Amino acid sequence: MENDVTTIVLNDEDGKEVEFDVITKMDIEDKEYVIVAPKDEENVDEAIALRIDIDEEGNEILATVEDEDEFAMVEEAYETLFSDSQLN
Template structure:
């Protein structure tokens, strides 16, 4: 995923599209992640997504659901923004 992407549009299981602002992209342990928040919505929580490749080699965004992986991304995010 390009580092200069500011917004992305994701489609849920029901076909509904939602636009998200990309807060940051993180590279952790040879994996790439993006942290996003829904655009134009008042939300206090960000969403962590892992960038994977599907069988065709195309990038896909996968929600980070495993606690250990989520905590690793959250710690990197907090460290990055605590330095600003």
């Protein structure tokens, strides 16, 4: 089986580069989000939701989802998406 996982590099709070695997990208209410997890991390509880915003120059930037209602909406969409595709 071919591995089509996209990897991105982000800086943590200390400015250290950390590689993340992009788990999925979702469109919710005219906004785009990505769910990422630290590369080589087996525990998906470490997943992070990021919103894709556009800066003044028109470049895509990633922003953490800090609003509780927005985060709950992304979390619900993620759980719905993966609960249908995962068989336990």
